[in-house]
Amino acid sequence: MTIPEFKKHWTSLGIGMVWLFILLWPLLGIKPEGLEVASTFNVWWRIALGCSFLLFLYQLNKAGAFKFISRPAGAVAGSMKSATSMVPMAVWFVIGIACTALIPQFAGRYAQDVAINCMIYVCLGLGLNIVVGLAGMLDLGYIAFYGIGAYTYALLSVQFQLSFWICLPISAGMAGLGAWLIGYCSMRMRGDYLAIVTLGFAEICRMVLNNWMSLTNGPNGVTGIKAPGLYWFDFTNGMTLEHIWLKKLSLIYYVILILVVFTIIAVYRLQHSRIGRAWEAIREDETAAEVMGVPTFYMKLLAYCSGACFGGMAGAFYAARMRFVSPESFTFLESAMVLSMVVLGGMGSIPGVILGALALIALPEIFREFELYRMLVFGGVMTLMMLFRPQGMLPSKRTMRSGKD
Amino acid sequence: MSEPILELRDIKAGYGSIKALKGINIKVYEGEIVSIIGANGAGKSTTLMTICNIVQATSGDIFYKGERINNIVSDKLPKMGLCQVPEGRRIFPRLTIEENLDMGAFFRNDKEIEDDKERVFGMFPILRERCKQAGGTLSGGEQQMLAIGRALMSRPKVLLLDEPSLGLAPLIVKQIFSIIKEINSLGTTIILVEQNAKVALSMANRGYVLETGNVVMEDEAKALLNNPDIQKAYLGE
Ligand SMILES: Nc1ncnc2c1ncn2[C@@H]1O[C@H](COP(=O)(O)OP(=O)(O)OP(=O)(O)O)[C@@H](O)[C@H]1O
Ligand SMILES: [Mg+2]
Numbered sequence: 001m002t003i004p005e006f007k008k009h010w011t012s013l014g015i016g017m018v019w020l021f022i023l024l025w026p027l028l029g030i031k032p033e034g035l036e037v038a039s040t041f042n043v044w045w046r047i048a049l050g051c052s053f054l055l056f057l058y059q060l061n062k063a064g065a066f067k068f069i070s071r072p073a074g075a076v077a078g079s080m081k082s083a084t085s086m087v088p089m090a091v092w093f094v095i096g097i098a099c100t101a102l103i104p105q106f107a108g109r110y111a112q113d114v115a116i117n118c119m120i121y122v123c124l125g126l127g128l129n130i131v132v133g134l135a136g137m138l139d140l141g142y143i144a145f146y147g148i149g150a151y152t153y154a155l156l157s158v159q160f161q162l163s164f165w166i167c168l169p170i171s172a173g174m175a176g177l178g179a180w181l182i183g184y185c186s187m188r189m190r191g192d193y194l195a196i197v198t199l200g201f202a203e204i205c206r207m208v209l210n211n212w213m214s215l216t217n218g219p220n221g222v223t224g225i226k227a228p229g230l231y232w233f234d235f236t237n238g239m240t241l242e243h244i245w246l247k248k249l250s251l252i253y254y255v256i257l258i259l260v261v262f263t264i265i266a267v268y269r270l271q272h273s274r275i276g277r278a279w280e281a282i283r284e285d286e287t288a289a290e291v292m293g294v295p296t297f298y299m300k301l302l303a304y305c306s307g308a309c310f311g312g313m314a315g316a317f318y319a320a321r322m323r324f325v326s327p328e329s330f331t332f333l334e335s336a337m338v339l340s341m342v343v344l345g346g347m348g349s350i351p352g353v354i355l356g357a358l359a360l361i362a363l364p365e366i367f368r369e370f371e372l373y374r375m376l377v378f379g380g381v382m383t384l385m386m387l388f389r390p391q392g393m394l395p396s397k398r399t400m401r402s403g404k405d
Numbered sequence: 406m407s408e409p410i411l412e413l414r415d416i417k418a419g420y421g422s423i424k425a426l427k428g429i430n431i432k433v434y435e436g437e438i439v440s441i442i443g444a445n446g447a448g449k450s451t452t453l454m455t456i457c458n459i460v461q462a463t464s465g466d467i468f469y470k471g472e473r474i475n476n477i478v479s480d481k482l483p484k485m486g487l488c489q490v491p492e493g494r495r496i497f498p499r500l501t502i503e504e505n506l507d508m509g510a511f512f513r514n515d516k517e518i519e520d521d522k523e524r525v526f527g528m529f530p531i532l533r534e535r536c537k538q539a540g541g542t543l544s545g546g547e548q549q550m551l552a553i554g555r556a557l558m559s560r561p562k563v564l565l566l567d568e569p570s571l572g573l574a575p576l577i578v579k580q581i582f583s584i585i586k587e588i589n590s591l592g593t594t595i596i597l598v599e600q601n602a603k604v605a606l607s608m609a610n611r612g613y614v615l616e617t618g619n620v621v622m623e624d625e626a627k628a629l630l631n632n633p634d635i636q637k638a639y640l641g642e
Contacts, residue, residue, distance in 0.1 A: 274511070277500070281508050284497035291457055291491060293483035293512040293559060 006059065013055055017048045089351075097261060104250035112249050114365045116321065119256045120314050121357040125341040126267045126350065127310030132339065133348035133396075134276060135303035136283025138195040141202025142338055145175035145308035147330035149315025151209060154222040154325045164228035164320050168313060175312025176305045178205075183304040187297055190286070202335060209327040221326025228255055228320050252321055259317055263310055268350060270306065279303050280348075344385055346392025355393050408471060410435045410594055411456070411487075411563055416465035418455045425451040427618040428465065433563065438585075438595045440605040440626060442639055443615030449598040450492050452615070453565045457482055457489050469563070484512045486562030490569065492598075494552040498541025502532050505540045505551055509558030518558070525554040528584055546577040553584070563594045570601050582608060602639040606630045614639070 021044050029040040060066065100119075104112055124146060131139045149171040156162040156170065186197040209216050216222065228246045233239055246252050270276050278299050281289040290296045319325045337360060345356025364374055385393075409432040418426040425448045433439045441449050454460040456467060458479040467474050469487060482488070488509075497505050506525060510518045526533035529550040535543065540551055549569055556564060566585065570578040578601065586608055589595050599605035606612050606626045614622040614635065622629065629635050 277504060277508065278511060280500060281497050281511075284499055285495050287459060288491060288495040288497065289508070290459065290479050291483070291489045292508050292555065293480050293488075294508070295478070295480045 009055060009059065013051060017044075017051065020044065020047065092351075093264070097257070100257060101254070104253050109249055112253055114362060116249070116253055116256055118357055118361045119260045120318055120321075121338065121341060121361050122260050122354050123256075123263045123310055123314035123317075124338045125345070125353040125357045126263050127307045127314070128338050129307075129342050129348065129350070129353045130267060130270065130279070130303050130310070131307040132342050133353070134271060134279040134283065135300055136279075137300060137304065138191065139198045139304070139307070140195045140332070140335055140339065141198035141200070141205075142307070142311060143330045143332070143335040144198075144202035144205040145179060145311035146315040146318070146334070147202075147205055147209060147327070148175045148178050148308075149312030150319040150325045150329070151216060151222070151315075152312070153316035154225045154319045155215070157226045157319075158222055158224055161226070164226065164316070168316050171316035172309040172312040175315065176309040179305040179308030180301065183301045187300045187304065199332070199335075202330075202332065206327050206330055209330070216327075219327060221324055222319075223324050225319050225323045225325070227252065227323060256317055256321070259313060263313070264350060264354075267310070271348075271350070275299070275302065340382065344382065344392060346395040349392065349394050349396035352392050352394035352396065359393070407434065409433055409468075410470060411596075412466075412468040413452070413456070414466045414468070416452075416455060416462050416467065418451060418460050418462045420460070425460075425618055426455065426462075429615070429618070429620045431613055431620065431623075433594060433596060435594055436589075436592065437611065438589050438597060438609045440597045440599060440602075440609035440612040441615060442599055442602040442605060442612060444639075445600075446617075447615040448618045449615055450567055453489055453491075453567050453596070453598060456565060457487070480512075483559040483561070486560070487565070488556045488559045488561035488563075489565040490552045490556045490567060492567040493571065494545075494548045496540040496543075496548050496551050496555065499539055501537050502540055502543070502551060503536045505555050506532075506558050509555035512559070521558055521560065525557055528557075528587070529554055546573045546581075549573060549577075549581060550584075553581070553588075557588065561593055563596065564588065565596045565598075567598045568600060569597070570599065570604070578604065602635075603630070 021040070024044055025035075025037070025040045027040075028043060029035050029037060031039075061070070100115070103115055107115070124142070127145075128139060128142045131137050131142070152171040152174040153164065153167040156167045157164070162170075182197070182201045186194060189197060210219055212218070226245070229243055230246055231241045232244050233241060246255060278289070278294045281292070281294055282296050282299055286296055318329075341356035341360050342353055343356075344359060345354070346352025360378075364378075367374070367377075411431075411433040413429060413431040415428045415430060416426055417424070417428050429448075429452065431439075431441075431452070441452065443449050451460055455462050458475070458477060462475055465475075469485065474482070474485075474487075477485075497508060500508065503522075506522055507518075510521065526536075529547075531547055532551060532554060535547075540548065543551060549571075553566070553569065569581050569585065573581065582604055585595060585597065597605055597609060606629050609626040612624065612626045612629045613620050614629070622632075622635070624632070630640070
């Protein structure tokens with residue numbers, strides 16, 4: 001740590017703090033009585049003090065004041081890492097599933113509820129991961145397929161009393177069909193243009209759901225959706241097959257767990273197939289892939305549709321679990337949320353996406369008391385992540401291999 | 406001579422309002438090395454991209470083995486034996502070297518893919534050493550070798566090479582060109598686009614000179630090398 005470096009850090013901190021004050025003032029200082037400095041200053045000096053302290057610690061660390069802790073800690077972390085990398089991924093997968101399967105046995109309603117929510121988003125994130133992480137297409141309207149899936153099951157269940165298990169593939173198929181329709185027209189577009197088209201498509205879907213009163217009951221939503229049913233042995237008088245509704249939370253928990261396991265395996269298999277390789281090649285360089293004989297148009301369409309199918313499946317489950325759907329569950333904010341999970345966790349990495357979903361769904365629940373500042377913290381964390389770990393929390397092997405980018 | 410394996414008849418192409426090719430005629434016969442030279446922006450890369458139908462020809466015909474291929478989707482062409490190594494290599498940086506090579510054989514599902522991979526590794530031993538490494542971590546010259554190797558995996562009948570010497574050290578350029586010769590001697594017809602006109606012409610059978618979207622000269626490569634105009638404009642003599 002040299003003196004000029006030391007000075008540079010403090011000057012940039014100073015400039016940053018002045019800038020922060022200028023930004024904060026209009027946000028906090030404008031009162032009905034006029035502009036006031038005290039309340040802004042009150043918040044500002046705390047932030048400034050905190051940041052100065054952090055910078056101080058950082059500089060001490062740079063100067064080597066913490067070597068006595070960090071060195072042994074680093075050694076421990078290193079050996080832990082090598083120990084964990086010895087265990088194959090499949091073992092972690094099984095352990096993870098086993099632990100998740102045990103949750104309903106000792107966790108309360110609330111925890112189960114949060115866990116179910118998490119798992120819905122894991123399905124969504126993994127589906128979107130195919131489109132964004134593997135094929136490299138920016139999709140801002142992914143939630144539309146979730147909505148299509150949810151409404152498909154909702155309407156089939158209410159109007160025709162069809163069972164959940166029949167509707168599950170139908171919902172996935174409908175979402176896939178929707179993706180095919182929109183994808184067929186727009187797959188020739190690249191990058192930002194595609195993002196805008198998908199964004200528009202999602203809004204159109206929501207508008208249709210909102211305004212087609214006779215079919216969807218508009219903003220009031222669809223009620224009276226049946227929970228998944230199951231034939232199960234009934235031992236009360238001999239052994240008969242009895243139809244039961246999986247209304248209990250712990251039972252429905254296992255339904256989504258099965259869906260998650262199915263999704264993980266399916267996405268893993270896709271990613272490591274020829275098709276997955278082609279998707280990654282398209283992400284890397286579309287023209288080169290085309291010159292090498294990859295049918296880029298169909299491959300992209302396939303990625304878009306298969307991503308949508310997983311979204312539709314998650315949607316059907318969502319409808320069955322809430323037993324009520326309304327258009328307001330499928331806003332752009334949800335799309336952005338799922339996209340953030342994929343980016344935050346690590347594009348193209350299945351464990352990354354799962355971790356991303358946990359971080360974005362479970363963590364806010366833990367910090368419920370700070371509800372008010374949720375979005376603020378969310379934005380802050382995202383910014384920090386992009387600064388310090390742009391490849392995501394658990395990046396895929398590829399991203400790590402190529403180092404930067 | 407017999408029928409050309411690849412023929413461009415009066416091809417016009419461009420990007421929107423920009424006319425990059427203004428009606429060019431090129432004939433390539435089986436087993437040849439044909440070199441296309443020209444200044445920056447003359448339309449060399451556009452010619453290759455038009456052959457591969459990445460850029461659509463607005464008029465004219467492209468014949469490959471007697472068949473008109475103007476309307477064949479670009480991703481069907483490698484299967485027919487027409488493969489391009491695009492300008493600036495354009496390998497897949499995050500795929501491993503082996504996966505990059507596999508992408509070259511994407512449309513194939515025969516048993517001989519592994520043999521072909523061995524053949525490529527034989528030509529470029531450095532690729533075998535690094536075969537589990539990400540393509541993007543290779544040096545420029547190694548990436549060029551990978552790009553050529555990747556194209557060879559499709560067993561091309563006609564190989565289009567766009568500036569294979571771009572940004573490479575003279576020694577590597579020599580190595581790459583000797584490998585191109587070797588590929589040609591094994592029966593692949595080659596179209597070679599080059600800035601490095603001297604080397605390109607000295608190894609080619611015939612040459613075309615492009616200038617702002619027009620073929621201004623075509624001749625035996627030796628004749629072009631000895632042509633005083635060409636020497637002044639492209640060989641810097
Ligand atoms: N994508 C594009 N959009 C618009 N114009 C383009 C595009 N690509 C090339 N051009 C134009 O087409 C003309 C021919 O370009 P081309 O890339 O074929 O040149 P080139 O002979 O390969 O040159 P170089 O030796 O520099 O590679 C140039 O005037 C160029 O500006
Ligand atoms: Mg060029």
